[in-house]
Amino acid sequence: MTIAPGPPPPFDPELAAALDVLDLNLPSPLTAKVLPAIREGVAAANPSDEDLSRGGAYTVVRRMVPGPAGDPDVELLILTPVNAAGPLPGIYHTHGGGMIIGTSSSGVELFQEWLDEIPSVIISVEYRLAPEHPDPAPVEDCYAGLVWTAEHADELGIDPDRLIIAGGSAGGGLAAGVSLLARDRGGPQLAGQMLICPMLDDRNDTPSTLQMDGLGVWDRSANHAGWTALLGDARGGTDVSPYAAPARATDLSGLPPAFIDVGSAETFRDEDVTYATRIWQSGGIAELHVWPGGFHGFDMLAPQAAVSREARTARLHWLRRLLGA
Amino acid sequence: MRDLAARLTALDPDAGAALRVITYFDRLTSARAGLPAIVRGAAVLAGCPAHFSDPARRIHLHVTPDGTSHPTPAPGLTSAPQLTPGPQLTPASGLTFARPDKSEISDLSTQEAGAPPSANTAGAGLSVQVGAGPSVQVGDGATLSLERSGPPGPVDAMILERAAVAAQAALDRTRRRTAPTDAELITITVDAATPEPERLQAASRLGFRSPSRVRAIALPTTNPAIHAAPDPAIRAEPTPGIRAELGADTGPPTRAGVGPAGRIADLPASFAAARTALRFTAEGTEQDPGPRIVHAEHLGGLALLADATHPGTEPIPDVRAVDRVAATAPWALATLTAVADSPSLRAAATTLRLHHSTLQERLTHLLPTLGWDPHDPHGRLRLQLALALRRLHRSTLAPAPPLARSTPTADPTLAGPAPAGNAPARDAPAGNAAR
Numbered sequence: 001m002t003i004a005p006g007p008p009p010p011f012d013p014e015l016a017a018a019l020d021v022l023d024l025n026l027p028s029p030l031t032a033k034v035l036p037a038i039r040e041g042v043a044a045a046n047p048s049d050e051d052l053s054r055g056g057a058y059t060v061v062r063r064m065v066p067g068p069a070g071d072p073d074v075e076l077l078i079l080t081p082v083n084a085a086g087p088l089p090g091i092y093h094t095h096g097g098g099m100i101i102g103t104s105s106s107g108v109e110l111f112q113e114w115l116d117e118i119p120s121v122i123i124s125v126e127y128r129l130a131p132e133h134p135d136p137a138p139v140e141d142c143y144a145g146l147v148w149t150a151e152h153a154d155e156l157g158i159d160p161d162r163l164i165i166a167g168g169s170a171g172g173g174l175a176a177g178v179s180l181l182a183r184d185r186g187g188p189q190l191a192g193q194m195l196i197c198p199m200l201d202d203r204n205d206t207p208s209t210l211q212m213d214g215l216g217v218w219d220r221s222a223n224h225a226g227w228t229a230l231l232g233d234a235r236g237g238t239d240v241s242p243y244a245a246p247a248r249a250t251d252l253s254g255l256p257p258a259f260i261d262v263g264s265a266e267t268f269r270d271e272d273v274t275y276a277t278r279i280w281q282s283g284g285i286a287e288l289h290v291w292p293g294g295f296h297g298f299d300m301l302a303p304q305a306a307v308s309r310e311a312r313t314a315r316l317h318w319l320r321r322l323l324g325a
Numbered sequence: 326m327r328d329l330a331a332r333l334t335a336l337d338p339d340a341g342a343a344l345r346v347i348t349y350f351d352r353l354t355s356a357r358a359g360l361p362a363i364v365r366g367a368a369v370l371a372g373c374p375a376h377f378s379d380p381a382r383r384i385h386l387h388v389t390p391d392g393t394s395h396p397t398p399a400p401g402l403t404s405a406p407q408l409t410p411g412p413q414l415t416p417a418s419g420l421t422f423a424r425p426d427k428s429e430i431s432d433l434s435t436q437e438a439g440a441p442p443s444a445n446t447a448g449a450g451l452s453v454q455v456g457a458g459p460s461v462q463v464g465d466g467a468t469l470s471l472e473r474s475g476p477p478g479p480v481d482a483m484i485l486e487r488a489a490v491a492a493q494a495a496l497d498r499t500r501r502r503t504a505p506t507d508a509e510l511i512t513i514t515v516d517a518a519t520p521e522p523e524r525l526q527a528a529s530r531l532g533f534r535s536p537s538r539v540r541a542i543a544l545p546t547t548n549p550a551i552h553a554a555p556d557p558a559i560r561a562e563p564t565p566g567i568r569a570e571l572g573a574d575t576g577p578p579t580r581a582g583v584g585p586a587g588r589i590a591d592l593p594a595s596f597a598a599a600r601t602a603l604r605f606t607a608e609g610t611e612q613d614p615g616p617r618i619v620h621a622e623h624l625g626g627l628a629l630l631a632d633a634t635h636p637g638t639e640p641i642p643d644v645r646a647v648d649r650v651a652a653t654a655p656w657a658l659a660t661l662t663a664v665a666d667s668p669s670l671r672a673a674a675t676t677l678r679l680h681h682s683t684l685q686e687r688l689t690h691l692l693p694t695l696g697w698d699p700h701d702p703h704g705r706l707r708l709q710l711a712l713a714l715r716r717l718h719r720s721t722l723a724p725a726p727p728l729a730r731s732t733p734t735a736d737p738t739l740a741g742p743a744p745a746g747n748a749p750a751r752d753a754p755a756g757n758a759a760r
Binding site for chain 1: 345349350352353356357361362365366368369370390391392393
């Protein structure tokens with residue numbers, strides 16, 4: 001890209017106000033030193049099992065399943081609607097957190113909110129985190145959990161034809177990577193991939209990345225820290241696996257229908273738009289939403305804002321069309 | 326800003342939360358956020374529903390803390406929350422808000438939607454008293470309120486104050502031209518030059534929707550009125566109702582021409598007929614006897630005369646004769662009018678509260694000046710026509726009302742449908758037709 005990017009696009013007014021009030025900027029630089037404290041904070045903010053049960057609407061089960069060959073077992077968080085007649089759609093969830101933070105219960109409320117519209121079994125994978133467990137541990141853990149889930153669809157009450165993968169941020173990148181793995185290994189047939197502001201490109205040099213340097217929720221330096229934790233010195237080099245950084249994939253054909261959304265004022269804007277474009281160019285199916293003035297994860301941090309509500313509605317509507325629900 | 330912060334430090338034990346409130350609304354304002362975002366902000370930061378009501382601009386917003394907007398009924402249809410505001414806060418007057426109990430003070434981000442446990446006493450259920458919370462005036466006439474069923478939150482006052490400032494800025498920017506007044510809307514409904522969809526929309530905003538039957542009413546000094554016709558089967562006889570509506574309780578009823586009942590889309594035609602009927606009205610006094618309210622549907626062929634007669638046309642000799650009679654005695658015109666309008670002389674005497682023989686004496690005095698005898702049917706018709714023509718000559722309303730879409734103004738007394746002919750008839754020069 002030879003054209004110098006312009007100034008950063010302005011945040012949506014409501015999102016900007018919320019951002020100021022929330023004062024969520026991660027400490028910069030994001031170093032291994034501050035990581036434990038951040039992880040602790042994220043874990044404390046996670047929903048408890050009682051929260052996850054939603055007053056008894058879901059059963060909450062944690063189950064160890066086989067991990068990648070030669071690696072430890074992987075824990076799956078299994079949320080099953082109590083009052084819905086199966087088999088149900090399955091949402092296999094890969095949580096976000098820059099590859100370095102978060103747990104399996106981070107962000108699942110997004111899908112639990114659809115209990116009335118599309119009751120689904122939600123499986124969220126507790127993958128190993130970087131930098132303690134660099135690539136390919138996270139994506140292979142996620143894939144192993146998906147394979148087990150697909151093989152045990154009956155037992156889980158999941159309709160195997162309506163199993164999708166979904167994740168936000170790093171979880172979106174992992175969902176995209178797992179979709180590529182499933183295609184290339186002849187693994188589970190996914191009905192769709194919901195990539196919410198996905199983290200796809202370790203090169204960290206798109207115009208949006210440069211524009212948002214030092215701004216918003218997950219800026220260029222935080223992104224650099226996340227990718228470096230995952231890939232080490234290989235980050236940005238010539239030898240990065242497309243399953244770790246799906247923007248590196250040369251072939252985006254034969255993938256399940258994709259839903260991709262992203263804010264216009266975030267680091268990941270350009271890599272996400274490019275990913276959707278390349279899926280179309282490969283003859284695939286993708287739905288792309290770029291929400292103006294959205295910062296990274298805007299709809300989770302300011303869910304009441306008008307643009308956040310629209311973004312959430314768009315996801316639900318896509319899923320409804322995809323599943324014919 | 327610094328002053329405000331200092332004031333907060335003095336007043337609010339949780340200045341951090343208050344400062345965040347300030348930051349939030351300042352940011353919305355500087356980013357030129359719209360009114361919904363501001364009301365939503367109030368709801369989110371307060372953790373309870375927020376309600377904004379601006380009856381003059383017809384804006385009603387109700388937002389719950391999750392950001393959901395709920396349509397609220399128009400005022401008048403139900404107990405509108407803005408009619409029962411809680412304690413008033415005026416930004417200029419400083420913070421006069423009741424201090425919250427210290428134990429209720431919590432970090433802004435931990436405030437939850439819904440009522441604190443103490444608010445729900447046994448039997449109270451979850452019903453939320455609409456409009457029970459604190460409120461603040463926004464400009465003149467608008468109200469922003471927080472709908473709390475329990476004790477106030479620690480920064481409610483700050484939220485309302487800052488949201489009100491932001492809302493005022495948003496309104497100044499986006500809604501400076503106020504929504505049309507009812508008078509302007511009515512003017513639109515009867516304006517033949519306005520496309521039908523626009524007229525129907527204006528009627529709808531006034532509460533008239535198909536298939537309602539309505540009639541237009543032309544008034545001498547103000548904007549037109551429109552009136553629901555209660556039953557299409559009843560032809561043009563709701564005079565008592567209209568009389569009441571036109572202000573009988575505040576003095577004598579105004580003069581009015583009443584148009585025929587019909588579809589909302591036909592209001593311009595009804596209004597044109599009403600204006601014609603208005604020209605046949607009189608003050609109903611001894612000096613200007615005749616009906617104050619005339620129904621267009623009762624005019625019959627007289628309506629044709631209206632098209633041919635106006636103050637500028639030359640009166641026929643019979644009208645000049647009536648003028649001459651009128652000049653002979655204060656009671657002369659009323660006497661002729663009673664004779665013309667009554668089925669018999671005896672009935673005319675009753676109308677005039679005269680003895681039958683007194684009326685006879687008066688007529689004996691007047692008829693030579695008139696020049697014809699109104700006792701026989703032909704003479705009576707001739708007198709009726711002469712009196713009607715005289716009113717048309719004296720009426721200052723233009724004969725064929727070209728209802729221009731004259732820039733309606735907010736003041737109904739200034740926004741006549743036809744400015745040229747809008748002078749009150751009672752102010753017309755008495756000698757207009759008697760020159």
